[in-house]
Amino acid sequence: MESTLQSTIESIGYNVYLQDSLNELANFVETGNYSKFFILTDEFTSVHCLPLVEEKFAGKTYDLIEINAGEENKNIDFCIGVWKMLIDFGADRRSLLINLGGGVITDLGGFAASTFKRGIDFVNVPTTLLSQVDASVGGKTGIDMDSIKNIIGTFTQPKAVFIDQAFLKTLPPREILSGLAEMLKHGLIVDAAYWEALKNSDLSIPSIELIGQSVVIKNRIVISDPTEKSHRKALNFGHTVGHAVETYSLDNDKDHLTHGEAIAIGMICESWLSVKKTGLSEAEVNDIVKVLTRLYPKYQLPESNFDAMIELMKKDKKNEGNTINCTLLKSIGTYAINQICTEDELRESLKYYASL
Amino acid sequence: MESTLQSTIESIGYNVYLQDSLNELANFVETGNYSKFFILTDEFTSVHCLPLVEEKFAGKTYDLIEINAGEENKNIDFCIGVWKMLIDFGADRRSLLINLGGGVITDLGGFAASTFKRGIDFVNVPTTLLSQVDASVGGKTGIDMDSIKNIIGTFTQPKAVFIDQAFLKTLPPREILSGLAEMLKHGLIVDAAYWEALKNSDLSIPSIELIGQSVVIKNRIVISDPTEKSHRKALNFGHTVGHAVETYSLDNDKDHLTHGEAIAIGMICESWLSVKKTGLSEAEVNDIVKVLTRLYPKYQLPESNFDAMIELMKKDKKNEGNTINCTLLKSIGTYAINQICTEDELRESLKYYASL
Ligand SMILES: NC(=O)c1ccc[n+]([C@@H]2O[C@H](COP(=O)([O-])OP(=O)(O)OC[C@H]3O[C@@H](n4cnc5c(N)ncnc54)[C@H](O)[C@@H]3O)[C@@H](O)[C@H]2O)c1
Ligand SMILES: NC(=O)c1ccc[n+]([C@@H]2O[C@H](COP(=O)([O-])OP(=O)(O)OC[C@H]3O[C@@H](n4cnc5c(N)ncnc54)[C@H](O)[C@@H]3O)[C@@H](O)[C@H]2O)c1
Ligand SMILES: [Zn+2]
Ligand SMILES: [Zn+2]
Numbered sequence: 001m002e003s004t005l006q007s008t009i010e011s012i013g014y015n016v017y018l019q020d021s022l023n024e025l026a027n028f029v030e031t032g033n034y035s036k037f038f039i040l041t042d043e044f045t046s047v048h049c050l051p052l053v054e055e056k057f058a059g060k061t062y063d064l065i066e067i068n069a070g071e072e073n074k075n076i077d078f079c080i081g082v083w084k085m086l087i088d089f090g091a092d093r094r095s096l097l098i099n100l101g102g103g104v105i106t107d108l109g110g111f112a113a114s115t116f117k118r119g120i121d122f123v124n125v126p127t128t129l130l131s132q133v134d135a136s137v138g139g140k141t142g143i144d145m146d147s148i149k150n151i152i153g154t155f156t157q158p159k160a161v162f163i164d165q166a167f168l169k170t171l172p173p174r175e176i177l178s179g180l181a182e183m184l185k186h187g188l189i190v191d192a193a194y195w196e197a198l199k200n201s202d203l204s205i206p207s208i209e210l211i212g213q214s215v216v217i218k219n220r221i222v223i224s225d226p227t228e229k230s231h232r233k234a235l236n237f238g239h240t241v242g243h244a245v246e247t248y249s250l251d252n253d254k255d256h257l258t259h260g261e262a263i264a265i266g267m268i269c270e271s272w273l274s275v276k277k278t279g280l281s282e283a284e285v286n287d288i289v290k291v292l293t294r295l296y297p298k299y300q301l302p303e304s305n306f307d308a309m310i311e312l313m314k315k316d317k318k319n320e321g322n323t324i325n326c327t328l329l330k331s332i333g334t335y336a337i338n339q340i341c342t343e344d345e346l347r348e349s350l351k352y353y354a355s356l
Numbered sequence: 357m358e359s360t361l362q363s364t365i366e367s368i369g370y371n372v373y374l375q376d377s378l379n380e381l382a383n384f385v386e387t388g389n390y391s392k393f394f395i396l397t398d399e400f401t402s403v404h405c406l407p408l409v410e411e412k413f414a415g416k417t418y419d420l421i422e423i424n425a426g427e428e429n430k431n432i433d434f435c436i437g438v439w440k441m442l443i444d445f446g447a448d449r450r451s452l453l454i455n456l457g458g459g460v461i462t463d464l465g466g467f468a469a470s471t472f473k474r475g476i477d478f479v480n481v482p483t484t485l486l487s488q489v490d491a492s493v494g495g496k497t498g499i500d501m502d503s504i505k506n507i508i509g510t511f512t513q514p515k516a517v518f519i520d521q522a523f524l525k526t527l528p529p530r531e532i533l534s535g536l537a538e539m540l541k542h543g544l545i546v547d548a549a550y551w552e553a554l555k556n557s558d559l560s561i562p563s564i565e566l567i568g569q570s571v572v573i574k575n576r577i578v579i580s581d582p583t584e585k586s587h588r589k590a591l592n593f594g595h596t597v598g599h600a601v602e603t604y605s606l607d608n609d610k611d612h613l614t615h616g617e618a619i620a621i622g623m624i625c626e627s628w629l630s631v632k633k634t635g636l637s638e639a640e641v642n643d644i645v646k647v648l649t650r651l652y653p654k655y656q657l658p659e660s661n662f663d664a665m666i667e668l669m670k671k672d673k674k675n676e677g678n679t680i681n682c683t684l685l686k687s688i689g690t691y692a693i694n695q696i697c698t699e700d701e702l703r704e705s706l707k708y709y710a711s712l
Contacts (some may be wrong), residue, residue: 080432080501087502115471118498118509140474145436146443153474154510 005209011137011219012226014160018212021162025098025125026056028160034121035094037062040082040109042069045101048170049127053100062098063089067108074104074144076152082112096121096159102128102175103135106158107150110141114156123160127167129179129206130260133186133214136161138222163215165208176205177295178260181238183210185267186217188288189234192333199291233337236327240341241349242266244312248305257299264296268356269349274328276345278336287332293356301354309350310343361565367493367575368582370516374568377518381454381481382412384516390477391450393418394442396465398425401457404526405483409456418454419445423464430460430500432508438468452477452515458484458531459491462514463506466497470512479516483523485535485562486616489542489570492517494578519571521564532561533651534616537594539566541623542573544644545590548689555647589693592683596697597705598622600668604661613655620652624712625705630684632701634692643688649712657710665706666699 007019017024029037039062041050046066065085067078086095099109099122106124113122126132142153168176180203187195194213201210218235225231246262271288274280313324324346328339363375373380385393395418397406402422421441423434442451455465455478462480469478482488498509524532536559543551550569557566574591581587602618627644630636669680680702684695
C-alpha cells in the first residue's frame with residue numbers, strides 16, 4: 001500500500017483532487033472560461049455542504065438548483081426539473097454544473113448535464129463517503145425508473161472531482177459505514193496491506209489518506225477495463241448476495257439497510273463461498289468476519305426468506321443465462337471473477353451469516 | 357459530382373447503406389448477435405413503412421413500439437414511454453432498437469437508446485427524404501422541451517443507417533419538398549455540379565443517386581469537423597433567416613411551413629445577402645431564386661412582421677454575443693462562415709423575398 005497521499009489522481013481525462021480540494025474547485029471555476037455556474041444540491045447538502053463551497057467562491061455568482069434528498073428522488077421527474085431550471089436560468093453550452101452531494105446528486109446531475117444541449121460540462125463534489133470512494137471514478141451517470149436502479153443513464157466523465165474530507169463531519173455514522181464497506185472491499189479484492197491499514201485505523205471518519213487509497217484502487221481497476229468486460233468485475237465482490245439482501249430489505253424493512261450494510265453482509269457470505277470454491281483460508285475468512293461484525297450490526301435473516309433472496313440473485317444483471325455469478329476471493333488481496341455458484345451454495349452462505 | 361451510386365458510405369464508425377438496404381438490414385439483424393429486437397415507429401410509418409421491413413424479416417420476432425406522429429410528440433413524455441416499453445418487454449444490454457420513421461423517430465429513438473442501460477445499440481431506417489439526406493449522418497439525437505428544439509440529447513452514432521428510396525412513394529409531396537431544400541443546400545454550399553444535376557432532374561421523388569450524393573456531402577462535412585467548430589457551419593446556409601421564418605410560422609400559421617419550406621425562403625434571403633457581402637454574382641442569385649420559386653410556393657411575409665423575425669434571429673443559438681451570424685455563399689459551390697449581418701441587412705433581405 002502506498003500510504004503517502006497523492007494530491008491528485010488522474011482518471012479517464014480528468015483529475016480527482018484530494019488535497020486543498022475546495023481551493024482547487026474555486027480555481028477551476030475561476031480559470032475554466034465558463035459563461036455561467038449552476039450548483040446542484042439536495043435539501044441536506046444545501047445546509048451542510050454549500051456553506052463550505054460558498055466560503056471559497058468569494059462573490060462568484062451562480063444559480064442554485066435543489067432537489068429532494070434520497071434514492072427515491074433519483075428519478076426522471078427531478079431530472080426534468082433540473083433540465084427546466086437550466087433552461088429557465090439561461091444555461092448555454094459553456095455553462096458548468098457543479099454537483100454537490102452524495103451519489104444521488106452526482107449520478108442525477110451527471111445525467112442531466114450529459115444530456116442538456118447534448119452535453120455540458122459538469123464537476124462532482126462528492127459529500128458522502130460512498131460517493132467519494134465509489135462514485136468519484138468510472139464515468140457512470142444515471143437515474144432510476146420503475147424501481148430499477150440506474151436503468152437510464154450515460155457513460156460520461158466529469159471534468160474534475162473534488163474530494164474534501166471536511167464534508168464527512170456532518171454525515172450520519174450509518175452513511176460513513178455505508179461508504180466504508182466499499183473501502184474494505186477494495187482492500188479485500190486487491191490490496192491486503194490496505195485491508196490491514198483499515199483494520200488498524202480509527203474509522204469513525206476515515207482519513208483522507210485512506211479515502212485516497214480507495215480512489216486509487218477503484219481508478220486503477222476502471223482504467224484497466226473501461227468497458228466492464230473483465231477486471232472491473234472484481235468490484236462485484238460482496239454484491240451478488242449484497243444486492244439481493246439490499247433489495248429484500250428495501251422491500252421489507254421500514255428502516256432498511258444502507259447499500260454498504262448490505263454489502264458487508266454480502267462480503268461475509270461470499271467470503272464463506274470463497275473458502276469452499278476459490279481457496280480462501282479459514283484464518284482469512286475469520287479475520288474478515290471479525291472485522292465486519294465488529295463494524296456492522298447483525299441483521300436478522302430468517303431462513304424462511306432465503307428462497308426470496310435466491311430469486312433476487314437469479315435476476316441479478318451480472319448473471320448470464322440462468323446461473324448465479326459471483327466474484328470471490330482467492331486470498332485477501334486477490335480475486336476470482338465469474339464463479340458460478342449453485343442455489344444450494346448460496347443458501348448455505350446465507351445460513352452461515354445467520355449462524356454468526 | 358460523382359454520379360455513380362456508392363452502395364455504402366462510411367460515416368463515423370458505421371455504414372450508411374444505399375443499395376439493397378432492407379436486405380442489408382435483415383442481414384445486420386441476422387448476424388448481429390443481438391438478444392432481442394425492437395422497432396420504433398409512429399402511427400404513419402407503422403402503416404406505410406413497417407410492411408416493407410417485415411417482408412424482409414421473414415419470421416424474425418420483434419416487439420413494436422409506436423408513438424404519435426409529429427414534432428409536438430418529440431418530447432420527454434414519449435421518450436419515457438419508449439424507456440418503459442423497453443423495460444416491460446425485457447430489453448437487455450444486447451438488445452437492438454430499430455428506428456423506422458422520419459427525423460422525429462430517429463432523433464427520439466436514438467436518444468432513448470443512447471440512454472437506456474447507459475446505451476444500447478440502435479440503427480436508423482429513415483423514411484422521409486429529410487431524415488435520409490440530413491439526419492442520417494452526424495450522430496445527433498434529441499428531444500424538444502419547453503418549445504426548444506433538441507434541447508435534450510446526446511451525440512451518439514447509430515450502428516448503421518439503411519436508406520431505401522421505396523419509402524418515399526407514400527410520403528406527401530410537401531414532405532418531399534422539405535427534404536429537397538437540404539439537398540439543394542448541399543449543392544449550393546459545396547458542389548455546383550450537384551446543384552446543376554438537381555436543377556435538371558425530376559424531383560418529385562429524387563433518385564437514390566441524388567439522395568446518396570447528399571449523404572456523401574453531409575458526411576464529408578461532418579467528418580471534417582465533428583465538434584462543430586468550423587466547416588460544419590457550412591450546413592447553416594439558409595438557416596439563420598430560415599429558422600426565424602419557421603418559428604414565426606409555427607407560432608402564427610394554422611397550416612405552418614415545413615422545415616424545408618422555411619429553409620428555401622432562408623436560402624433566397626441569404627443568397628441576396630451573399631451578393632451584397634461575399635461576392636455571389638447577380639446571375640447566380642437569379643438562378644437560385646428561379647429554381648426555388650419554381651419548386652416552393654410563395655409565402656406571405658408582411659413587412660409589419662419583419663421586426664418579430666429579426667428578434668427571433670437574434671436569439672438564434674448560432675450567434676455569439678449580440679450579433680447575427682450567417683453562413684453565406686461566395687459562389688454556387690463555395691461558402692463563407694461567420695458572416696456578421698446587421699439588422700438592416702437582414703430586413704432588406706426579407707424585403708427582397710417579399711418583393712419577388
Ligand atoms: N456512479 C457510480 O459509480 C456510483 C457508485 C456508487 C454509488 N452510486 C449511487 O450513489 C447513490 C448512493 O450514494 P449516497 O450514499 O452518497 O446517497 P445520497 O446522495 O442519497 O446521500 C445519502 C444521504 O446523505 C445526505 N448527505 C450527503 N452529504 C452529506 C453531508 N456531507 N452531511 C450530511 N448529510 C449529507 C444526503 O442528503 C442523503 O440524505 C446510489 O444512487 C448509487 O446508485 C453511484
Ligand atoms: N439528427 C439530425 O441530424 C437531424 C437533421 C435534420 C432534422 N432532424 C429532425 O428531424 C425532424 C424532422 O424530420 P421529418 O421531416 O422526417 O419529420 P417526421 O419524422 O415528423 O416525419 C414527417 C411526417 O411524415 C410521416 N412519414 C414518415 N415517413 C413516411 C413515409 N415513408 N410515408 C408516409 N408518411 C411518412 C411521419 O409520420 C410524419 O407525419 C425534426 O425533429 C428535426 O429536428 C434531425
Ligand atoms: Zn457497491
Ligand atoms: Zn435544416
